[in-house]
Amino acid sequence: MANSHKLGLTARIVIGMVAGLVVGFLFKFLLAEQDERHLLLFGMALPLKAFFVDGIFHIGGEIFIASLKMLVVPLVFVSLVCGTCSLSDTSKLGRLGGKAIGLYLVTTAIAISLAIGFALLFTPGAGVNMVADQTYDVSQAPTLAQVFINIFPSNPIESMAKGNMLQIIVFAVLFGLAIALSGKAGERLAAMFSDLNEVIMKLVTLLMNLAPYGVFFLMAKLFSTMGDYETIISLGKYFSVVLGVLLLHGLVSYPILLKALSGLNPWVFMLKMRDAALFGFSTSSSNATIPVTLETVNNKMGVKNSISSFTVPLGATINMDGTAIMQGVATVFIAQVFLVDLTLTDFLMVILTATLASIGTAGVPGVGLIMLAMVLQQVGLPVEGIALIIGVDRLLDMTRTAVNVTGDAMVSCIVAKSEGELDQAIFNDPKAGLKQEDIDFHHLR
Template structure:
């Protein structure tokens, strides 16, 4: 425990990530020849050290960590949104919040895919590949935009919570919070209960954050043992280009928008996003990272809970900037690889389709590939081309998630500042939120948390 006090959470996560990658690549290199030199023949059975660690300890540890994060998502979103909605003086404010948040998310998505297509046309990652459609890929069918709006309203809110349907949970929490605010003394009593529950849930998030280095180690060790390093070399130009555009979007586009619309210091913002982006990178899931994202937005960036409790879950559901970047580069790559010429109107259609699809496919499993299939079909490209890039998509997906989470917090800051629901002192305080990252497990009753 003493070492934990000396090292910050970010440092410990980075150490866990580095060790995990090293161990994973060690196992990967040992078995790269197709043999298993770490298998011991004990006569009755064969004991595989690799399977014991990779499929056993690393897999179990990583899955438990991700499952623990997902466990908190629904109760955290519901309780936090109810508290945030109930605290609004004017319920019509929700309309403004929704309009600003959705508008900003669509704007950043359009910028992302436009940048991706432009740079892909300049770099030309697929020129010379001369491929034919002899590979197979079957994408799930995406629901229509009308059906998505219909499905936002739950027939059974308990079922929506059990299935983790975030749009339905958000809608029910908003309606429940409004009803609570209109219920007088009864609502005030329940609001006090929800406020206390919110404090307890955020403390659960802190506990999991302290266990994150071990979970991240297991996830990285498992991933880098199984990932095919050879295919990354073959698709190095595509891989590098997507990675470059993701970094440009996170480190240039977001800071510029933040500075232009709020006047806040982008360097402070990016520095305070470290923990959330590391969580997002290791879990590759915006939903699983949501508890950490919300804590970062409220405790470190100074966004009031009444704003962040709405914008963060909404962003985790519909903000697809990272995916849009992959779609832009992948569209150009597949078109060039199959020698298909696309016109300017085709690329404009790609931008429009991908931007609107970021809402239309919200909450659908495998959303990135579904959206890419829709885009390819829209401009007459072979959907089978998706199979060419699946091999490197896992690593890119991790980076995309980190970019998306950064976008969620950036939009939260802009909306919070515009609604005067933002604490600049918290934002400018480098130590804000860090005191809540440590947990003294030896003195459980000695660390009371204020509401």
Template sequence: MQNINKNLTLHILIAMVLGVIVGRLFSLGVSETDDTLINLFVLNLSLKEFFVEGLFNVGGSIFITSLKMLVVPLVFISLVCGVCSLNDSAKIGRLGAKSIGLYLFTTAIAITFAISIALIISPGEGMNLTPAQDYQAKQAPSFAQVVIDMFPSNPINAMAEGNMLQIIVFSLLFGVAMALSGSAGARIASLFEDLNKVVMRMVTILMGLAPYGVFCLMAKLFTYLELAEITQLAQYFVTVLLVLFVHALITYPSLMILLGKLNPLPFLIKMKDTLMFAFSTASSNATMPITLNTVTKKLGANNSVASFTIPLGATVNMDGTAIMQGVATVFIAQVYGIDLSFADYVAVLITATLASVGAAGVPGVGLILLAMVFQQVGLPVEGIALILGVDRLLDMTRTAVNVTGDAAVTCLIAKSEQQLDESAFNASDKQLELIEENNSKTV
């Protein structure tokens, strides 16, 4: 399996590029008014329907479904193993406080950067765009209701529905009960350790098939992606991308240096595979198995910490979404000619930061939070329709930033808990392979 994953980064990158090229070629046949030879060829022989709607759609869907298939068993098994190994309920509370505190802190930094840079660039100045469609905002649940809904009445149902917060709570309780159950708990714990190894092996197998899934996803996406909308909203698009890169390449490395005394360069290098998974899937939950594998196997974070912080981060860490909200607020205000005061921007900062936890696990959470922010400062919610066309591509980049934040916070908390193997953190991929080979020979 090591040989399969040896050049995984290169293979995924090639798959992404080929997917984009193939998708754009097929997009030439999408317009029925384009009377070109390639259009006639594609339409008459139904190649687009066979490949894009058939082969690419099936391949990409199976890949995403396979990733999501591993999420619930991985979170439950890994978190139970981690909590059971802690043997200290106070430590669990400490991990929770540190995790949520750091996630909220990075989210606040993200939206502050977003608003500040957007005000400097002014992406919406002089634009007179009109919404292409009406947007009906969904009602976000109250914070009290979110807290109540964290506790499952039926844990099996929670797992079936993929409700991460409920799964996390049940796993914590189950792990604590195992730790307190003496010999009976120890026997079950050994079973869970074996199950954890099996699930992680499934993750490794799936990583070997990733280039094929990534190619299918990118080919289908770029067949239907409207580049004209990106051109029309170029300033907004570039501003969001700029802030995302600033946050990923400056904020997280700075925190790792200041709070953890860690070198961020090995961290960023080892995250490359995970980032490409996140970009191609546009789902933090789907990428979770890969993220957990990276922070434990490559970055040296102990599973007792990572099994708690990674699922929690995939659920409540909304740094990328917060950046979109900050830039979108400035953009829509400028497009509609609405002047927002300093107090309004402070309200946006507080609302978006706290709501990132309050709306955790809600489908379409990014747009729900954006609607909440717009309502808070009196912006027209229908303005969200303006940015929907380019949001799919930006969502892919936002997910990569969110995943980077999950891993960075995990390393920081593991370091603070003395649960980070810094020799593994700083080791190169080749050194880690040698260590793994030596360990397997020893076993």
């Protein structure tokens, strides 16, 4: 990749993703009959699976994910402190919270309504004679009361260590307000946080330049270890309905809302979301993608840090549109498989439960299945039905995350536009933010 700097970041990530997918399929084919194939290297017989799949691919992918997660807490805390302490009107914070939370809940309700509607229209579970040959252990979902209690940290250091995003947001906002009210001392501390924010964003850029390699390792490991593809075929209708609604929500609902509520060009927005969406797809984690989402909305879309530092981390925590879509389709699918008729009241309960459950859903891979268990219990469906869809959930989880991070950025743009905190010159500039993405590792100064 000597000339990789001549390609844009998006092109490099796509190349890494496609290369990883091809290599993953190749290894799955090579290991289809036996796991003990060996590679002769430097006169030594190395186990193919252990050396590449469980070794190089696994280590490379895990290091990449860990590097992204390493940035999340310091980036969110420092960025939000900077944004909060720069507010001249503290009442603005209440408006931001109200607008952001309101929009996130509205988009989630729209998402699950679309999911239920299309699932009823295409009946993915009709005629499916499947028996769950495995059980699904239900992790206890938090009650709504406990969710609100857990928003407030008793130990902010512990919250940062555990990556509890809502608690970090609350502490950062209070800390930022205290800085703004502390006169000269606050001004000195604010200047230090501003410099620290610049350094952390440069670290984000550094990792983004290494992303093609990380994406390659993640895709190669995933597709070389993915389960039986016959499962996808047998659940093809369910898989297609979920994927179709995800694409409909991400490519149609979001652009319509963006145009209607802000007047911004949806095509420009979607083009600038490419990198963040690809990151989300590769990592399957909204939280791990926070650094890239923040960089995108700030540098490419012109959203001021005082807005994005609040809306993006909040969205990664409570905006789970993709998860809500899966829950809606899966609920109807499982009801059809087990021949259970759901009433209008049941469907309304599903919409309400899934929307509120999104507040307590962490932005990490696979957590949607835990919340699905809670939704199924609310309408009296067998939780064991989740075992039927586990086999195809990993691929859908990747797409769900791409939809979620797109929604985070869309809401950030709408809120910023309504508050006069969006630079439309940057938003409309197709080259905005591209210069910040390139780092010359050979000449650091």
